[in-house]
Amino acid sequence: MFASSTLLTAMFRVINFTYLLRYVAIATATLSILAYWGAEKILQIELPIARLFSVAPWVALIIILFITTNSTSRATWRLLNKLNSSLYPDLNGTWEGEIDIEEGQKIPARAVIRQNLIEVQIDLHTATSKSLTLETTPVIAAGQFKLYYTYRSTPSNLT
Structure with missing residues (x-):
């Protein structure tokens, strides 16, 4: 033994953390806009643009937790390796x-x-x-x- x-x-x-941070920023902005747009469509009302800024921190939190949690980061890694074998x-x-x-x-x-x-x-x-x-x-x-x-x-x- x-x-x-x-x-x-x-x-x-x-x-590369530079790319990671850039992608997180882009994903946060994109997902925040999609969430704002989706909420408007589902609720069928026009939401104030300030709501977009209240959604963005939560989207960023979810993305950061997703890439820093072992199980989800490994799944992300497998997907990224399929897309980029280098x-x-x-x-x-x-x-x-x-x-x-x-x-x-x-x-x-x-x-x-x-x-x-x-x-x-x-x-x-x-x-x-x-x-x-x-x-x-x-x-x-x-x-x-x-x-x-x-x-x-x-x-x-x-x-």
């Missing part, structure tokens, strides 16, 4: 591997990755150590997806 692990959390950009892939799951150390030795390791549009969380399990994630950065280099992972490792017998 592996030593107990510490929850490891690092923030990184899975998608987006960073979804790494969620359990990954088995080895850690290469000096003298050609290898230590079996298991990483549990939980990732959404905003962050990635990595738990790294080995028989001899536990790791604290300092930073993770997704990169697309020469057409390949890479995840740079900086961590601090402590022997499990010291904790």
Whole structure:
């Protein structure tokens, strides 16, 4: 059995936040106007334009909650990946591997990755150590997806 692990959390950009904010602003304006127009059609009355400004913050709140909630952001991510395959892939799951150390030795390791549009969380399990994630950065280099992972490792017998 592996030593107990510490929850490891690092923030990184899975998608470009500039574009995300632009799309949220555009979606908020569009959905607010559609909600205002729909309310006028359903109620069959002319609403004051000030109502449009009272709808917009709620639309923005719903959009932000939608893209920052794990279940809905992952569904959004799957949809966006179908539309644009150059987006960073979804790494969620359990990954088995080895850690290469000096003298050609290898230590079996298991990483549990939980990732959404905003962050990635990595738990790294080995028989001899536990790791604290300092930073993770997704990169697309020469057409390949890479995840740079900086961590601090402590022997499990010291904790």
